[in-house]
Amino acid sequence: MLRTHNCGQLRKSDVGTEVTLCGWVESKRDHGGAVFIDLRDRYGITQVVIGPPEADKSLIDQAGHVPAESVILIRGKVSDRLEGKTNEKLPTGEIEVRSEHFEILNAAATPPFTPGQAELPGEDLRLKYRFLDLRRTEMQRAMVLRSRIVKIMRDYFAQHDFIDVETPILGRSTPEGARDYLVPSRVHPGEFYALPQSPQLYKQILMVAGFDRYVQVAKCFRDEDLRADRQPEFTQLDLEMSFVDADDIMSLIDGLVAATAKEVLGKDIALPLPRMTYEEAMRRFGSDAPDLRFGMEIVDVTDVAKKTEFRVFRGTADAGKFVRGINVKNAADKYSRRQIDELTSWVQNDFGAKGLAWFRVEEDGSLWSPIAKNFDAEHLAEIKEKLDGQPNDLLMFLADTWDVTCRGLSGLRKRMAVELELFSPNDLNCSWVTEFPMFERDEESDRYVAMHHPFTAPLADDLPRLKDQPEKCHAQAYDLVINGSEAGGGTIRIHDPGVQQQVFDLLGIDEETAKDRFGFLLDALKYGAPPHGGIALGVDRWVMLFAGLENIREVIAFPKTQKASDLMTEAPGEVDSQQLEELHLRTIKAKS
Amino acid sequence: MLRTHNCGQLRKSDVGTEVTLCGWVESKRDHGGAVFIDLRDRYGITQVVIGPPEADKSLIDQAGHVPAESVILIRGKVSDRLEGKTNEKLPTGEIEVRSEHFEILNAAATPPFTPGQAELPGEDLRLKYRFLDLRRTEMQRAMVLRSRIVKIMRDYFAQHDFIDVETPILGRSTPEGARDYLVPSRVHPGEFYALPQSPQLYKQILMVAGFDRYVQVAKCFRDEDLRADRQPEFTQLDLEMSFVDADDIMSLIDGLVAATAKEVLGKDIALPLPRMTYEEAMRRFGSDAPDLRFGMEIVDVTDVAKKTEFRVFRGTADAGKFVRGINVKNAADKYSRRQIDELTSWVQNDFGAKGLAWFRVEEDGSLWSPIAKNFDAEHLAEIKEKLDGQPNDLLMFLADTWDVTCRGLSGLRKRMAVELELFSPNDLNCSWVTEFPMFERDEESDRYVAMHHPFTAPLADDLPRLKDQPEKCHAQAYDLVINGSEAGGGTIRIHDPGVQQQVFDLLGIDEETAKDRFGFLLDALKYGAPPHGGIALGVDRWVMLFAGLENIREVIAFPKTQKASDLMTEAPGEVDSQQLEELHLRTIKAKS
Known part of the structure; x- marks a missing residue:
């Protein structure tokens, strides 16, 4: 590598070593005929001195003119800082590197803002120049934390014998749920793929296929009008298990919550996490995601x-x-x-x-x-x-x-x-809400809709009520709640075709519609379907909660605005008419 | 869990234990008034006996009628098999479970084919009933291997201080390269997102943002006419590093190749992997991905x-x-x-x-x-x-x-x-091909095109030739070749805006076009860009090579056909006219 050490690495014990460092010019000041540069990279900051006797006048001069945020390479010897000049706040604060060689790898133009500046510019400017914004310590920390949390999740499920299976991004549109993002097909004129709102059907198929324990960090897509904490694409830790009940899933996730809290925050969480029925949560806290801090x-x-x-x-x-x-x-x-x-x-x-x-x-x-x-x-x-x-x-x-x-x-x-500051930002309170109602009454259409999705299994005790008192049926459903936010949710699925039929009847989904929308799953359930269930955890939400952040765009490297735009790449954008022609499409002017 | 053990777990030392097993009825036979069932799950096969004295007549009768591929639950005692009846091929072959309780969890209809049948049905049928096909031992092995290989990759890069960053799926269309899959925007009439052909621009942005080492298992998309070994969506292990040269990247990947070969195949690979220039590869083998077995x-x-x-x-x-x-x-x-x-x-x-x-x-x-x-x-x-x-x-x-x-x-x-069978299916030969030409001459348009992409850096020695003898310039490019297949490829990128301008000039990309297509990257290169480079490894290809398979659809859970169709979900499909209206689109009848 071009460097021998990174900018967070050198200590008093390295004094005397000849090193090469590369990094960004965070700040620079002239003092006593020398130039002092705080050289920054992902790992830290090291003070570099370009001055006599190691550096000659032309080198000092060059260093004096290097613009902030330029990338430089320096070679020199690690030295003790002068007494009284050490910086206890920096891990490298006892040393400096006295540079004999100084090279500008990339001179920076004056940036619209610097990552070190005291006052943050508006979010639009930060999103447009995301490469500058991502240099800020807070963004670097959030991205590293995200990477660590996802690694903790993956390792945890690997230890528990889960298989990581990728499910397709180019799927089939199902008019159930939120609005799909569509992808026109070139090969099949007039037909479209849909981006998945979740891998729900695929993961159930994987259980029918006998994979027993499936996990995936999955990109999901919803073309919704965006609220502050929603993104058109978001990430779920998605899993499914066979031969389990709700307890098994909750215990498994309990372990993940504890492992994450321990590794990320150094906190011990008492297990099992408290559980509360939906009815109790609404009665005591008025919410199905009660904040118990x-x-x-x-x-x-x-x-x-x-x-x-x-x-x-x-x-x-x-x-x-x-x-x-x-x-x-x-x-x-x-x-x-x-x-x-x-x-x-x-x-x-x-x-x-x-x-x-x-x-x-x-x-x-x-x-x-x-x-x-x-x-x-x-x-x-x-x-x-x-x-x-x-x-x-x-x-x-x-x-x-x-x-x-x-x-x-x-x-x-x-x-x-x-x-009233009744809780501390460091509090972490995790619990389960269970036994959600199977159905909600949709006032507009005056019919039942599934509170989760139409494959959710009712509690065994409620099965006899399913036909005549569906509003009194509860689901084998469970939501993980962290600090009053839904951090995950799942259900045990129906594996009995008869029960599935009853639920479809209640939801007013006739045979043809059912076949059209998820015929392949119904098919699969006929040919040897194990009892199964799963859960999806909101990865973006987890990172926010564990980082103590409140804006989802702070935990996503390249987020979209509330108008679903990427201000850096200017996506979405116009395309060539030839591209549309190949896709057998024509755009219609929006009605004014 | 519903079971106490899985179907691959019980041994002679478990004899006498009361167990509950769940699984699929692989096969069944009547013998001496008892029913013998081979019970299968992901972990193995266990022989279950439903017969006297443990089971009564009605239970035996029920077992005798259970259809193949049904899911059952049995409870009983682990017993020694009779002498001469042990099966050395099965890890569980010394025992059987004598069932006292027998329950059909899901009775299977007669499937169009069974995973155990000797002759494979045609691929179309296998793809339509993928949940049956995925039950086959070979498919289960391939999916488990894929999960393992991806885990090995992720662990390796985590050990090397890489940060896993997710880049967007909804990106911007760039007319460079292959055909994009487009996603119409509802919020921005007439505008489109594009699915990424690779995270190339984003990962370079991440280097400019100072992340130093980025890795991602990334879904990539190309709307190409499909060859046998291509899929519309495919998976790359994508990475990028700062302050490195080509040697650093190749050495890093050498380590991954060796780790994977060791863990998956138990093979020791001598490092460094052999390297050969493009010129030598074409001269000696006529290919830039020479098979050196x-x-x-x-x-x-x-x-x-x-x-x-x-x-x-x-x-x-x-x-x-x-x-x-x-x-x-x-x-x-x-x-x-x-x-x-x-x-x-x-x-x-x-x-x-x-x-x-x-x-x-x-x-x-x-x-x-x-x-x-x-x-x-x-x-x-x-x-x-x-x-x-x-x-x-x-x-x-x-x-x-x-x-x-x-x-x-x-x-x-x-x-x-x-x-002539000059190599064994078990051979694994890995090497590098380096120093590709910077440019190819496109006969049709009579102009230079970038052999890799327009951000590829030339060899330092070739810089002086760049202007006048571009055809003699070589790139800091490297392809990993395994058994004569390209298993990965990468380049060191240009971080000098002047060199980038020269390359654009040669490629006939004028300022406006450049700005339009990748303006944000050119912007980023102005504000402190470190020297950087990376590589992308074909995950599907790696799994094929390490599994010794020859059809890419055997290593993907839900692949598409050569016509880019998913035969199971019947994607792509038609959508409601209302959906199109919301997207400001109209479909045009294909010209007949």
């Missing part, structure tokens, strides 16, 4: 509400809806009336709540609220007791449908926990 | 040809073309006149040769040939000496352009080596 559990006071004179509460309770609340401990003095009004608007706008009722627990233990006068003392005491109200606690309530109280209170919990 | 080197006899009376030889030599031949040792008695005539037609049809001249070395050392009478004895003797002709050798010659003699003789070498 803090308490603030939801308490149902509908029965008290029914007895009060307060019209909103009683009306809601009488209508069969719910009055539920949370106790924001010791927070009454931290929220002004105005701030609470702001929270009220927020739950109205973001969650469709009609209003927010709240009580402050006074020093003397009484409840104060603008609406307190509508309540008997007895009922106030009951409410306080139910929520274990102590002086300075803030009790907040929504009176609404089950769904709105869940979403609204879950939102409040999360927001107020952040504002 | 056998000799049969090409010998140039143009100087002798010039002296002979044989019109074809002398005319060719006088026209500045070449007469070159090979000595097929000890093969004269193995090829009849008719077979040689067949070879002649073959080199004419497949390589555009005008004919094939040949001589047989007789017992007495003289050369016999239908054309021998056109030669003086002296010249025949010279030819014989040049090719070291011994009795029973067959000397074969082409008189043609350099290219035709190369292609034709290389073809003959390979074909005859196979026919």
